Amino acid sequence: MAKVVILGGGLAGISAAYHLEQNGFHDYVLFEKERDIGGLCGTVEQDGFTFDYTGHLLHINDPYFEQLIADVVGFDQFNVINRKSFIYSQDTYTKFPYQINLRGLPIETISACIDGYVKRHKHIKNPKNFKEWVLKNFGSGFARHFFSPYQQKIFACSLNEITASWTGRFVPNTSLEKIIAGAINEDEETPVGYNAQFYYPKKGGILFWVKKLAEQLQNKIVTNAKATTVDMVSKYVGFSNGHVETYETLINTIPLDTFLIMQRGTMANVLESAADNLRCNSVINFNLGVKRPNLSDKHWIYFPEKQYPFYRIGFGHNFADSMAPEGCSSLYGEFAHLYRTEKWVDKTLQEALQQTKKLLNIADDEIATEKIIPISHAYVIYDHWRERNLPKVHKKLHEQNVHSIGRYGAWKYCSMQETLLDGKNIAEKILKAA
Ligand SMILES: Cc1cc2nc3c(=O)[nH]c(=O)nc-3n(C[C@H](O)[C@H](O)[C@H](O)COP(=O)(O)OP(=O)(O)OC[C@H]3O[C@@H](n4cnc5c(N)ncnc54)[C@H](O)[C@@H]3O)c2cc1C
CATH class of the missing domain: 3.50.50.60 (FAD/NAD(P)-binding domain)
Structure with a gap:
């Protein structure tokens, strides 16, 4: 015992x-x-490529955690990276977060977001669900063009069923000043949100540091x-x-x-x-090793629009050189469905792969390897139950x-x-x- x-x-x-x-x-x-x-912090090596169970980036803002990483792993084992993340909608790349970076979008979208923000539903005291929370804090334009379609893709259920208690540090706030400045300015990205800077192991994928921690254990x-x-x-x-x-x-x-x-x-x-009654989504993480250097200079891109089955695509080769062989790039994509509702997964996966290749002009003979990782429990659904x-x-x-x-x-x-x-x-x- x-x-x-x-x-x-x-x-x-x-x-x-x-x-x-x-x-x-x-x-x-x-x-x-x-x-x-390793569990969700797993990493797979395949044909010279390294794939995590979707993008896993280390964010540190706790002094104890920072010291532990220094002592157990060593910060010299990590790249320190300033985020380059974007949203792709209406054929336009805008910087993350959407709610302060409208520059480049059609003027109708920009004015709908500004108008909606000005008329946002401030009178709602205690939003009953995520939808109301977005209307209260961002207004109907941001809801229509980003939050509703994007979050619906991730949670794979109605936004009326979800509370906003999870939003905390994950959803940066905005202001009229910031919205207007972000619709006009072409400035360098200002560090906004919890993941503006992150760490990533120089080799071995995200599992590297978790293994280092496990190596400290005396019990097997x-x-x-x-x-x-x-x-x-x-x-x-x-x-x-x-x-x-x-x-x-x-x-x-x-x-x-x-x-x-x-x-x-x-x-x-x-x-x-x-x-x-506990609910969560499942994520299908598709990874491609591509025989082309610098497939993208971005770290990851969010896709709110319905025409793309995935909600995010990222590029591991921009986290660490070791993620792809010389002259190659590594890509990860994610789409979600409700846990235990796998009916359309195969069809959606084929569509997701096709759309990804089309969007990034990847020819079939450029694909060096493909790795599909299903994640049964990915994002908790913060529902009322x-x-x-x-x-x-x-x-x-x-x-x-x-x-x-x-x-x-x-x-x-x-x-x-x-x-x-x-x-x-x-x-x-x-x-x-x-
Ligand atoms: C899609 C996704 C992206 C993420 N991105 C980030 C990120 O960028 N940055 C970040 O900081 N965090 C990120 N996270 C969060 C991070 O992965 C988790 O916080 C962390 O890995 C959770 O660890 P855990 O030990 O709680 O759970 P798990 O990793 O799920 O560990 C549970 C373990 O239990 C084992 N197990 C299951 N059933 C049994 C059984 N019957 N008997 C014995 N063992 C069993 C499993 O195999 C697993 O190893 C992400 C998570 C997901 C899902």
Whole structure:
């Protein structure tokens, strides 16, 4: 028996293990279902190209995290990059974020955005959903030309169903001054938003730094160990290979819906209900290795318009030279569908690949390699059920000594930094309570 069992060898699980060890605690076991660790921070090498599970860029604004990266990885292992990201709409590239960079768009669009902003629905006190939140903060022009079509593509559901509680640092604000200046000026990009500058490993893709963290662990991570049953009353976890591990405290980082489904029929009502009602999208990440240098000088481009099935395309070769062989470029694209609704995926993928090649004039014989990575749990859907019930779900789990953390353990929209800090916080909390 281990005192602490950790499920999932993604960043949250590894961070929890690292911080338990940093506090001198080794009576734990970490189980990961895959052959390799990393989870969503995975990286694939193929035909000389390096592809992440879509673009994964490191943003640092927490002093503890910054020091950890310095100590465990070393900043000399990263490129420091100033973002070059754009929106492509109405045959025009405008700089990110759209709400302050209208320059180049048709005059009707610019005036609709300005007019909508001036008449924005300031009277709405507590927006009921994301749609109302956009109308309150940006107005109808920005809603029509960017926010509504773009977010609908990502979340793959009606914007009336989504709250705005996730927006925080992810959606930069604007002002009339900024909108007008951005519609006229041709200035260099001003650093706006949380990802204006980011770090990227010089080699090995994003997995590089997560592996460095895992290398610090003295306990061995048990891989190829898929948890299949959990009993929160008798406190044990069963695995597909027949192994059973009992625990005092469980740190769960595998998707919460999966974790709960394993215990169907034995849980409190709110947990049973969570197993069915937690919603997220799935992303199909398509990657192309292209035999052409400098396919684009941009880091990534957002596509709000319906005619493009993808919502974003990015270029890994602009993050690090090691991402593509000499003379080649590497591209990643993403489109989304609601989790467990895969019906049209193959057709959409073919359309997405075709549109990408057309947009960037890529000939078939220029394609060196293709890698498709389906991500089952990608973006949490902040719907009203989640808002009302998630705190109750976590409370019930805590009562049974289960701490569910990380992006899908906690069921939230979080970055690598936040995930790492989640692991630290839970390790310290558990040790303090012991
Ligand atoms: C599309 C996308 C883009 C992103 N881009 C960025 C970015 O640019 N910058 C940034 O900072 N963050 C980004 N993130 C967020 C970042 O990836 C996450 O915050 C972080 O990787 C979450 O780690 P985790 O350990 O919580 O979850 P995961 O990485 O999902 O780890 C869970 C682990 O559990 C394992 N597991 C699942 N089921 C079982 C089972 N039954 N038994 C045992 N193990 C199991 C999985 O294999 C996995 O390894 C992005 C996320 C996504 C989805």
